Amino acid sequence: MRRPVWTRRQVLGLTAAAAGAFALPRAGLAGVAAEASLTLEMANRFSAVALNAIQTEFPNKLDHVMAGPADVQAPRAQHPIFYGSFDWHSSVHGHWMLIRLLRTQPALAQADAIRAVLEGHFAPANVAVELAYLQRPESSAFERPYGWGWYLRLAQDLAQWDDPQGRRWSQQLQPLTDAFVARFIAFLPKLVYPIRVGTHTNSALALGFALDFARATNARPLEALIVQRARDWYAGDTDAAAHLEPSGYDFLSPALIEADLMRRVMPADEFSRWLGRFLRGIEQGKPATLFTPGKVLDRTDGHLVHLDGLNLSRAWCWRAIAAALPQKDPRRAPASRAARLHAEAGLAAVLSGHYAGEHWLPQFATYLLTETP
Numbered sequence: 001m002r003r004p005v006w007t008r009r010q011v012l013g014l015t016a017a018a019a020g021a022f023a024l025p026r027a028g029l030a031g032v033a034a035e036a037s038l039t040l041e042m043a044n045r046f047s048a049v050a051l052n053a054i055q056t057e058f059p060n061k062l063d064h065v066m067a068g069p070a071d072v073q074a075p076r077a078q079h080p081i082f083y084g085s086f087d088w089h090s091s092v093h094g095h096w097m098l099i100r101l102l103r104t105q106p107a108l109a110q111a112d113a114i115r116a117v118l119e120g121h122f123a124p125a126n127v128a129v130e131l132a133y134l135q136r137p138e139s140s141a142f143e144r145p146y147g148w149g150w151y152l153r154l155a156q157d158l159a160q161w162d163d164p165q166g167r168r169w170s171q172q173l174q175p176l177t178d179a180f181v182a183r184f185i186a187f188l189p190k191l192v193y194p195i196r197v198g199t200h201t202n203s204a205l206a207l208g209f210a211l212d213f214a215r216a217t218n219a220r221p222l223e224a225l226i227v228q229r230a231r232d233w234y235a236g237d238t239d240a241a242a243h244l245e246p247s248g249y250d251f252l253s254p255a256l257i258e259a260d261l262m263r264r265v266m267p268a269d270e271f272s273r274w275l276g277r278f279l280r281g282i283e284q285g286k287p288a289t290l291f292t293p294g295k296v297l298d299r300t301d302g303h304l305v306h307l308d309g310l311n312l313s314r315a316w317c318w319r320a321i322a323a324a325l326p327q328k329d330p331r332r333a334p335a336s337r338a339a340r341l342h343a344e345a346g347l348a349a350v351l352s353g354h355y356a357g358e359h360w361l362p363q364f365a366t367y368l369l370t371e372t373p
Contacts, residue, residue: 037369037370038101038104038105038365038366038369038370040105040107040108042365042369043101043104043105043108043366044108044109044110045351045362046097046101046350046351046362046365046366047097047098047101047108047109047110047114048109048110049351049358049362050085050094050097050098050362050363051098051110051113051114051117053084053085053086053090053091053094053355053358053359054082054084054085054091054094054095054098054117054121055084055117056084056085057074057075057076057083057084058075059086059355060075060083060086060087061086061087062075062078062087062088063087063088063142063143063147064078065138065139065142066138067136067137067138071138078129078133079091079129079130079133080121080125080126080129080130081095081121081122081126081127081130082095082130085359085360086355086359086360088142088143088147089143089146089147089150089200090359090360090363092147092150092151092154093150093153093154093360093363094359094360094363095118095121095154096150096153096154096157096363097362097363097366097367098114098118099118099154099157099158099161099166100157100366100370101114101366102114102115102161102163102166103157103161103163103166104370115165118169119165119169122169122172122173123172124172127172127173127175127176128175130176131175131176131179134176134179135179144183144187144201145184145187145201145202145203145205145206145207146200146201146202146205146206147200148180148183148184148206148210149205149206149207149208149209149210150209151176151177151180152177152180152181152209152210152212152213153209153212153213154173155170155173155176155177155180155213155217156212156213156216156217158170158173159216159217160216181219181222184210184222184225184226185221185222185225188225188226188229189225189229191203191229193233194233194234196254196258197247197250197252197254198245198246198247198249198250198251198252198253198254198310199249199250199251199252199306202252202254202257203233204230204234204254204257204258204260204261205252205257205261207226207229207230207261208257208260208261208264210222210226211223211226211227211230211261211264211265212264214226226265227265230261230262230265231265234258234261234262235262235266235274237258237274237277237278238277238278239277239278239280240254240255240258240278240279241255242255242256242279242287242289242290243287243289243290244289245289245290246289246294246307246310248303248304248307249303249304249306249307250294250306250307250310251306251307251309251310251313251364252309252310252313253290253310253313253314253317255278255279255290256290256313256314256317256318256321257313257317258278259275259278259279259317259321260316260317260320260321262274262275262278263320263321263324263373268324268325268326271324272324272325272326272329275321275325275331282331282334282335283330283331283334284334285334285338290314290338291334291337291338291341293311293314293341293342293345293346294307294308294310294311294345295307296308296349299349299352299354299356299357300354300356301356302356302357305354305356305357305361308345308346308349308350308357308361309346309357309360309361309364310346311342311343311345311346311349312342312343312346312347312350312361312364312365312367312368313364313368314338314339314342314346315338315339315340315342315343315346315368316339316367316368316371316373318335318336318338318339318342319335319336319339319343319368319373320373321335322335322336322339323373324373343368346361346364346365346368347365347368349361350362350364350365
């Protein structure tokens with residue numbers, strides 16, 4: 001089957017139309033429950049953009065340490081699977097999103113085209129090259145930990161997909177999956193302090209994704225290690241400095257992403273008590289900064305547009321926090337309202353026509369709209 005390759009003009013035309021579609025029902029989004037589902041129309045638009053992006057090698061920002069002249073290579077030579085979408089980790093969650101949409105949207109318009117591209121990308125020879133890159137001494141910290149966590153999210157979706165082709169892809173990718181599990185197991189005992197930032201090196205996001213993978217695939221040693229490290233790092237936390245959020249380039253809330261991890265780690269009653277110490281004032285909508293969506297003034301700037309992602313990730317965190325609290329807990333309603341407000345702001349900006357955000361924001365939107373806390 002010949003693979004369709006979208007031109008940049010086609011993508012811009014599609015995404016401009018998609019941005020308009022999001023703008024029209026904006027008022028309706030304000031009333032949609034935080035648990036709203038992804039529509040087929042959204043899925044088709046998101047998948048068209050991602051299908052193009054994962055096959056777009058340039059522009060590209062490499063995370064690459066060179067040991068000598070021979071290491072000067074184009075992105076596709078280094079990463080024959082994850083060479084597109086501007087950077088390796090965005091390519092990973094672009095592939096994840098396409099798999100998630102194949103799983104959840106049987107009527108997806110480009111399902112055959114997506115399968116054809118993934119079939120080529122996940123070829124064993126490509127897996128071997130990606131694995132060899134990871135095994136370089138200079139690659140020990142490659143994409144740590146954000147790319148590691150998103151890769152295991154991809155591996156989890158494949159492992160849970162009852163589809164013959166998906167099962168074969170999962171088997172073909174198993175060497176990479178084993179490598180990232182081993183990296184978490186080797187690295188986490190050495191990390192004395194967690195990394196509490198709103199960008200890629202944040203510890204809590206990666207641990208949350210890796211914990212979900214471990215539980216879904218019965219990776220018991222990984223699960224036990226993550227639970228222990230999460231408790232070591234975060235169980236004693238009180239009075240998060242959430243009033244100082246967000247920073248100008250954040251796409252995660254350090255406070256909320258930590259809470260999203262701990263609701264996975266702790267039983268419900270323990271989490272409720274911990275949250276009361278960690279984020280005081282939720283029932284009064286405080287601190288106001290945590291309940292107010294971030295603002296982006298220039299969506300062509302790859303760092304400033306992070307705040308659109310912040311709104312989406314805050315939405316999924318607030319939704320999960322609300323779901324983890326008792327039904328009559330006074331914090332539940334404010335958390336749900338915050339999830340809706342951030343979802344509305346984030347979804348309105350997903351398809352702006354600018355590659356700086358479009359190469360990754362649809363994946364965050366898909367996670368928000370398809371993941372059950």
